[in-house]
Amino acid sequence: LCFCSLLFPAAVCCVSRAAGLIHVFGYKGRNVNVSCPYNEGYESYEKYLCNDPCRNKDVLTRSQKHQNKYSTYDDKTSRIFTVTISDLRLDDAGKYWCGVTRKGLIDLYTEVKLEVKEDRCCDTVNQTQSTEEGSVTISCPYDSQSVNKLKFFCRGNRPSTCLQQAVITSSNTQDGRFRLSDDRKSGIFTVTISSLTLKDSGSYLCGVQRNSGFDVFTAVELEVKELESYNISGIEGRPVTLQCPNSGQQHDNRKFLCKGDQHNNCTDMMENQTKFKLLNVSSSCFSVIITELEAADAGTYYCGSDSQLRFIKIQLAVVSLHQTSSVAPTSTGEQVTSQPSSLPPPSHNHVSLFYILPAVFVLLLILTFVLLLVLKYKSRIKQGTFIQIIHSH
Structure with a gap:
């Protein structure tokens, strides 16, 4: 115990009991x-929070009062006096004291250390x-003292809300x-x-909870690339190459x-090595x-290597033999197209036009020939009439 003048009842020099150190951690804003x-x-006694060295002018707030950025709550059942400090600034860090007012006696104090980052x-x-x-696996290392601590993972880069939003x-x-x-x-x-x-791209935090002090974090930036894809069509009964x-050098x-x-x-289709054959492997x-190809082979395929960084999506369509008359096959017997749907069979209208158009063309040639003959005949008649007129004169 130490004693001093009662004119300064809140002076730290007069601490009659220091109930240990309260360490508090907070984030800016x-x-x-x-x-x-x-x-x-001491349930009915007045409590307060003050800056060091806790003179009267250093008192920030008292129980049951709200002063600017400080609000208080006294839980008399648990016997805990709580002060909420809002909108933290970096210069709020430092030493504080929790006090209990005792009229006519020296106040009781507990030291508080606030850290802000x-x-x-x-x-x-x-x-x-x-x-x-695809999928991705993110590795989050931690030290030997955190083996039994709670681990968590959240989106964004705000440590203050990471655990709540994990x-x-x-x-x-x-x-x-x-x-x-x-x-x-x-x-x-x-x-x-x-x-x-694609919306999964962005910032993430790996977190380890600490019983005291700031939680420990590592930051990750994830980029999700758009999946490459293409459509291909093959002829039933013939081979097709995908x-x-x-993604690897090996x-x-x-x-x-x-x-x-x-x-x-x-x-997995590669288990059927008779029908699905691997070749032309490079890095x-x-x-x-x-x-x-069979009709049942049509559908969506994915291919690549074990690495999740590179694979593609393939839409395969299978065309039956009677549907291929209007499509020229490749030298290997494959049929490739930019459309995933099957090619349509030739219609009766197309077949009719195949015969009608040449007939129309021949008819036009005949009509032209007849027209030329008529014009030539008329020209001869006019010429004969002109000669007769000359002889008559």
Whole structure:
């Protein structure tokens, strides 16, 4: 205990009991709660929060009062006096004191240390890419002291709201398109996002919750590229070649060709090596030949390598033999078109015109010939009449 003049009842020099240090952390522009516990018997006493050194002019707010950016709430059941400081500034950081007024006695004080930092992250941002309709796995490292801590993943770059707006956490490892796995031995948790869309591009934060202090974050920037696609048409019973990208430098990585409406839920076709044959493999692309097309082979295909960075979507249409009269086949017997739909069969109108047009042309030639003969005949008649007139004179 120490004693001083009662003229300064709120002077820190007169702390009669320091109930430990309260450490508070907040982000610029956000709010922070300073929670000050007190002992039983002081429920009805006035409480306050002040700046260091806590003279009368340093008092910021008192219980049951709201002063500018400070608001208070005294929970007398839990015996916790809480001051909310709104719209934090960097210069709000520093030392404060929670006080309990005791008339005629020295006030009770608890030291508060407030830290404030910018609400953004981070100086280093990890860049990652993937393709529309594909998936991506994002790695989030953490230190050995965070093995048992809560991990979470959110969109944006605001640490202050990341946990509240998390799309997935280590306590709920599967949520729609998001899945979280925690490898505690390596100190890395991963987040996999499936069925990517172009709207998934943007900033993300990997977070680890701390019991005291600021949560720890790493930043990720995800770019989702538009899925390349093309349409191809082949003739039933003949082969067709599909061109696929190879995203790796190694030629021995597994290539895939699968059929289905979704890339992440399609049937592997490469198991049938008799009908689907792999050839022309290079570091940038490879080909798959479907040896004998059937009507059931029409549909949506995806092909690429194991890497999720490059694959394409192919729409295959199969044309029956009687539909190919108006389309010239390639040298390999394949039929390629820019349209996914089957080619239409020739109509009866087209067949009729095939015979009518030559007949009309011949008729026009005959009429022209007759017209020339008539004109020549008239010309001779006029010439004969002219000669007779001359002889008569």
